[in-house]
Amino acid sequence: MSKIKELFESGKFKSAFIPYFTLGDPNYNDSIEFGKTILDGGADILELGIPFSDPVADGPVIQRAVARSLKNKFSFDEIFRVTKQIHLHKQETPLVYLTYFNPIYHCGITKFLDNAKDSGVVGLVIPDLPFDTIESETLFQELRLRDMDLIHLVTPASTKKRIEALRKTSTGFIYYVTSFGVTGERREFSVDLKERIRFLKDTIQLPICAGFGISTPEQASQIAGYADGIIIGSAIQRVIEENGQDASKAKNVLADYITKIRASIS
Amino acid sequence: MGKNQPGYFGEFGGRYAPEILTEALEELESTYQKLKKSKKFKKELEFYLQNYVGRPSPLTYAERLTKQWGGARIWLKREDLNHTGAHKINNAIGQALIAKFMGKKRIIAETGAGQHGLATATVGAMFGMETVVYMGAVDVERQNLNAKKIEMLGAKILPVTAGEATLKEATSEAMRDWALNVSTTHYIVGSAIGPHPFPTIVRDLQSIIGKEARSQFKKRNHNLPHAIVACVGGGSNAIGMFHAFLKDKHVAIYGAEAGGLGPKPGEHSATLTYGKTGFLHGTKTLIIQDEAGQIVPAHSVSAGLDYPGVGPEHAYLSQTKRVDYRMVTDEQALDCFLEVTRVEGIIPALETAHAFYVARDVAKDLGKKKDLIICLSGRGDKDVTEVLRILGERSK
Numbered sequence: 001m002s003k004i005k006e007l008f009e010s011g012k013f014k015s016a017f018i019p020y021f022t023l024g025d026p027n028y029n030d031s032i033e034f035g036k037t038i039l040d041g042g043a044d045i046l047e048l049g050i051p052f053s054d055p056v057a058d059g060p061v062i063q064r065a066v067a068r069s070l071k072n073k074f075s076f077d078e079i080f081r082v083t084k085q086i087h088l089h090k091q092e093t094p095l096v097y098l099t100y101f102n103p104i105y106h107c108g109i110t111k112f113l114d115n116a117k118d119s120g121v122v123g124l125v126i127p128d129l130p131f132d133t134i135e136s137e138t139l140f141q142e143l144r145l146r147d148m149d150l151i152h153l154v155t156p157a158s159t160k161k162r163i164e165a166l167r168k169t170s171t172g173f174i175y176y177v178t179s180f181g182v183t184g185e186r187r188e189f190s191v192d193l194k195e196r197i198r199f200l201k202d203t204i205q206l207p208i209c210a211g212f213g214i215s216t217p218e219q220a221s222q223i224a225g226y227a228d229g230i231i232i233g234s235a236i237q238r239v240i241e242e243n244g245q246d247a248s249k250a251k252n253v254l255a256d257y258i259t260k261i262r263a264s265i266s
Numbered sequence: 267m268g269k270n271q272p273g274y275f276g277e278f279g280g281r282y283a284p285e286i287l288t289e290a291l292e293e294l295e296s297t298y299q300k301l302k303k304s305k306k307f308k309k310e311l312e313f314y315l316q317n318y319v320g321r322p323s324p325l326t327y328a329e330r331l332t333k334q335w336g337g338a339r340i341w342l343k344r345e346d347l348n349h350t351g352a353h354k355i356n357n358a359i360g361q362a363l364i365a366k367f368m369g370k371k372r373i374i375a376e377t378g379a380g381q382h383g384l385a386t387a388t389v390g391a392m393f394g395m396e397t398v399v400y401m402g403a404v405d406v407e408r409q410n411l412n413a414k415k416i417e418m419l420g421a422k423i424l425p426v427t428a429g430e431a432t433l434k435e436a437t438s439e440a441m442r443d444w445a446l447n448v449s450t451t452h453y454i455v456g457s458a459i460g461p462h463p464f465p466t467i468v469r470d471l472q473s474i475i476g477k478e479a480r481s482q483f484k485k486r487n488h489n490l491p492h493a494i495v496a497c498v499g500g501g502s503n504a505i506g507m508f509h510a511f512l513k514d515k516h517v518a519i520y521g522a523e524a525g526g527l528g529p530k531p532g533e534h535s536a537t538l539t540y541g542k543t544g545f546l547h548g549t550k551t552l553i554i555q556d557e558a559g560q561i562v563p564a565h566s567v568s569a570g571l572d573y574p575g576v577g578p579e580h581a582y583l584s585q586t587k588r589v590d591y592r593m594v595t596d597e598q599a600l601d602c603f604l605e606v607t608r609v610e611g612i613i614p615a616l617e618t619a620h621a622f623y624v625a626r627d628v629a630k631d632l633g634k635k636k637d638l639i640i641c642l643s644g645r646g647d648k649d650v651t652e653v654l655r656i657l658g659e660r661s662k
Contacts, residue, residue, distance in 0.1 A: 056441045101545045
């Protein structure tokens, strides 16, 4: 059984809290500290962003984070080193990578997955790799061999036909994109969010976690009322952006924010 | 979707776009399949191409250049004489009509040199559609005339300041806009790139260049040319020119890509020479990238060639060696820009100047009594300020 499946079946929480941040922003060693802080604050699953130069599914906050990260020399060795350090801090919390497909392709799928698994990663989210591509099918098979998960995105524009089709090659949880557009904080969500999530739950036998735009404890609490998990990226990245020059201050602000969100969805 | 399915050219192409865009891409594909067979659509497209764009564009015998270069006879396919001054309008008109059939009221585009932005703003004005053009802030500066024209036509220019602030970043930003507004907006992709079905749609719309050139040449000379040449950034004018000749095995085909300042990463946009297979902006193609799969900034004196990727069909034609792609440096392109201007009385776009440089070599190799057609993809008015600036710096 995959680590993520085990976690959702454990009944430890009503709704999972899945924070995201980009590795290497503002530097790799601070990333280790931020990761530990977020884990201590109550993350149920931690999503780590591997920076890619052209993040087309991301809004301005994460774009800037990626740009800051890439000012450091990017290498997979460094990514895996940092990931492992975060993993060793709290080994029971599953780590997931979010990245675009080109870096994985270049690293080589099997080499990437072996190293990712060795560093404590149990699943992947790849926004620019649709499930109905040869590469996604290959990746899915390779992940299964390692008991790792391929987490697909479903959006308000995804048709019923596509949602049914992706069931075969989807594990872990579904990353439900709450609204049209790219990542970034929003004030309002689409009116039919609750119904869409309910429809997904009925159609796919996987936990449905909602992301894109969630930032406040109120929003988190509201969506956690009907989603199996909530994913927060840009709001966390903004804390790092605003305080990252002073790592200890950033850790304090992060800890405070994470604790508040965790409390709001318990 | 697999590599033997529509949308692939050998191993290249496909649809690697965020899920939010998939529905729109599928709608575009099915609409286009219907429209391709629709007499009404074909008639309407033909009407605008003839009466608005000014097609067919002439095939001009370049007598003075032929003498100057002392080799094969040089013919020019005059896309510079189209309305708005480049081949880009062929695609913009076609896609605007597709958008109209789909009931989309808003169109967006990315642009490098500004010619595609200008073409999109033009069709936006003509069809009364809200138009937004994403343009790198650097390109807004170096292609200021086009930027001003776009605004004058009533379109909104959104300068993109991220990264190198050129075409790559403008493309990413246009994709983000589309993700947000996908139900009301059509993204008029400007080159034969992007997720399926864009490379096929743009190729089909631009293939009128090669079809006309082939039949015009045949009518005048009762045979086919020995060679054809076009410049390649994303590669829409080139694929449009090449497509009608691909099956004519005895017609040699050459593509000219931007060798920029030299072979080091960041100095050029020579995707077909230095690129490696990868995934960018929704397609699998050859891309200039580092060993970790991060995209390396591209450079060219010509804003229209300044892109680290290339249309997937070109990647395939390069792999199968049907097309011989060659690099041309900034210096070589500039020299040819000046030479063609003075000898033939035609100011070519800096992009096209790259094609002229390759053509000069090919013409010499072919020798006399042979024929070569160059796709003159656009006129160089937009480049005059930039060329004068560079020449000024050179003379210091």
